[in-house]
Amino acid sequence: MMDTNPGLREVDVSVSINGTQVSHRVPARLLLSDFIRDVVGLTGTHVGCEHGYCGACTVIVDGDAIRSCSTLAAQIDGSAIRTVEDLATDGELTPMQQAFHENHAMQCGFCTAGFLMTLESVDPDGYQEKEQVIDLLSGNLCRCTGYHNIFNAVCSTWGVDS
Ligand code: FES
Ligand code: FES
Incomplete structure (x- = not known):
């Protein structure tokens, strides 16, 4: 049967986030920003415009800065993500x-x-x-x-x- 609403499907997403491996089953249409904030619980990444415009949601994926509000979590399966929580070490600022x-x-x-x-x-x-x-x-x-x-x-x- 034809899948009439693929956005309702769930997918497995496994990523390294700030050096820790995490795996979650999430809606296929879940934004990376929501994955980071709501699923993983790292709220240092902020969401402003949600249109790829303001840059508040910027994280690093496999070395490149990307807008997490305009990226699906499913797209970065297998990647390494860094968020702002990865910058300071034991409270010592970069x-x-x-x-x-x-x-x-x-x-x-x-x-x-x-x-x-x-x-x-x-x-x-x-x-x-x-x-x-x-x-x-x-x-x-x-x-x-x-x-x-x-x-x-x-x-x-x-x-x-x-
Ligand atoms: S929240 Fe503005 S670019 Fe992502
Ligand atoms: S938006 Fe308030 S410090 Fe930049």
Whole structure:
């Protein structure tokens, strides 16, 4: 018989998330952002626009930054995911997190995890000009800070003349 609503099907998704292997049976249409937050319980990844626009939901999958709100959990079966919870070790912030703190690079903080994961996904050697940093940051939206302090945090961490 024809499957008239494949979105109602369930699929098995097995991934490594922040170094821990997890396996869950989930609806085929479950978004990766909902998988991370609601199924795995890691709520540091935020969901803003849910249209692939704001970048708040950015996580790293197999080394690349992706929008988890516009990716299905089923699509990344077998992959390795990193979320913002993977950055600090035993409470010790990464240099970029520390720079965000010192530069007051957040207000409400809703966008912060997305910015941090975007920054974590790239090689700083490719972003040594301030225009390159601005271009990189333009993929994530912040409604509070005006970006200036975020830009300063990145430049101070990567040794870019601002
Ligand atoms: S919540 Fe995913 S891009 Fe805005
Ligand atoms: S700090 Fe509020 S959206 Fe960026």
